[in-house]
Amino acid sequence: MMKTFKQLALGLVAVLALAGNVAHAASEGIAWDKAPNKTNDLGALQNGAKLFVNYCLNCHSAAFMRYNRLQDIGLTEQQIKDNLLFASDKVGEAMKVAMDPKQAKEWFGGNPPDLTLVARSRAGAGGAGADYLYTFLRSYYRDETTATGWNNLAFPNVGMPHVLWEMSGERKPLFDEKEERGHKVQVFKGWQQVTPGTMSPLQYDQAMADLVGYMQWMGEPAQNTRVRVGVWVLLFLLMFTFIAWRLNASFWKDIK
């Protein structure tokens, strides 16, 4: 009997291991870089919030995120009002966008998506949503064949132009040619800086890590509270389980 269950369990483990990687269809584009986790770094989150409000919020909304929630990352209401409130005048309001959706459609061929939950919805087989965003923001290159003159390796034929190009400067992807099953395929190798930006490549990566950290935090502002509470809950349950185990044993010792 036990043997059968063991075999069964082994079979299940094998199937589940296979399932682990394919819950979601593979997305197109290059492999994602791992984004550094910044959700516990208040300085990085504040810098990310600044970048987000200044660059993203002109076209994208974050309609489920209230400005005053930024107090959770160490800002005061006055600081939020003075530095981050452009599209609205009330700190209790959500991060709506000022752009007219009709114009948006004309300019970009579609409405820029809401970004409140983008760090959650973009997760997939390639990694966490933050990994995608971190890769996406660092994968723009010049492409004269597109309407905006920009293209992106993580999101081929993206409608969004490279808003942060002044910071990053212009970069060019390098490819290796490889033979795969009789076909010549292009394999992405790395980047080459064409024109310098206001930031060095390292500074730009760090700024993007902050911005992505902010978006990750914004996707679920309670995430760090959640983990903190969870540790206590599990410690309690561990103790409770021990007591329940001994209680059970002391009752059952009468049963012969």
Added chain:
Amino acid sequence: MAEFKEISPDAPAATRLMNWVDNRFPASKLFKEHMSEYYAPKNFNFWYVFGSLALLVLVIQIVTGIFLTMHYKPDAALAFGSVEYIMRDVPWGWLIRYMHSTGASAFFVVVYLHMFRGLIYGSYRKPRELIWIFGCAIFLALMAEAFMGYLLPWGQMSYWGAQVIVNLFAAIPFIGPDLALLIRGDYVVGDATLNRFFAFHVIAVPLVLLGLVVAHIIALHEVGSNNPDGVEIKKHKDASGKPLDGIPFHPYYTVHDIFAVSVFLMIFSAIIFFAPEAGGYFLEYNNFIPADPLKTPLHIAPVWYFTPYYSMLRAITSQMMYALIACVLLGAVLGVLKAKIAGLFKAIIVGAAVVLVAAMLMIDAKFWGVVVMGGAVIILFFLPWLDNSEVKSIRYRPDWHKYMYAIFVLNFVVLGYLGIKPPSLINERVSQIGTLFYFGFFLLMPWWSRLGTFKTPPDRVTFAAH
């Protein structure tokens, strides 16, 4: 009817209060019948905790559900935002929501394990057929509950999942399109659909579910529990009429279940607090995008607990229909040649087979996919009459039966896995074989369950003191 009982006015206040109540409501009597003097076999093992756990999860779902409805808005324009409002602005709302979303998956985990227990120890067999049937009805209600609940967050997966499943009903000949319209309340899934699913999810189905759970437990306490040996403990009673191998449910199984509950809660909490999305299996990534009727996702898959059935639905292609027709014809020929029944019945078999094959040729494969998907659940109801083995418990059945059950479980998991994946030819073939095995397992059970050398079950339960 009980006599009115007078007790001494000098008795302690608690005793007098209990006496006052018992003279008006059978509180002590009910507690005795269902807890302190309900005798359960003493040899329950690990597999016997999932019933109590299912009850616990049901309570968690009802309580968290009540709190969610206080802030949720069943309106296509507001639903998605109201869920995010709960996640962000309602104090501890994220906890309530994660408990509810994790609870949905946990419910299916414990219910599947609970059903597997019934399967291997023959818990559905005489005299426990009704317990099993109530249980299957609970499973069906649970599926309806989960399906309709999944629409409520109004994300992309909610929306398109509902769209796909409701469209299946449209495949039913003659009434299909009208039926689908009746379910949706509109020509596409929309506000009307959301409102009626909300009504069903929070009122109608939970009421049915609770009624069925009560019936399930009343039926269980009437006949008493089965056990891993599959022997009746009521055969051996002591002078006072108490089963020799039985122990009072309270306190022995209550402490046992408290222990099980605490272990379960550790796993449950670990998911809620550290991985509430469970890698995209409990909360699908696509569902963090608001529903957009104009943008069909590339890949639509139901949540993991429905995927085995979804696989069977997808397995029924027009090619597969020929395999199914061959099965029907083979069954009819065997019935005519082998069955020891009157000629009239044989004629009926032939007639029914001809009509069925004609229908299978005429009606679209999509409809038969729906029939197969529904049939995969409905067939469970008939299990008590399909199993002809000499003994109840897997412990005393021939070794190859154990392999049969192992393959059955493996097959179910493989079907579930394929239901998550995008379709491909090889996956289609594997899921078709899996579907045939699933149905073969049940439909041929009257024959295969009799074959092999059975061991003799013991007279009394086997039990080693802890």
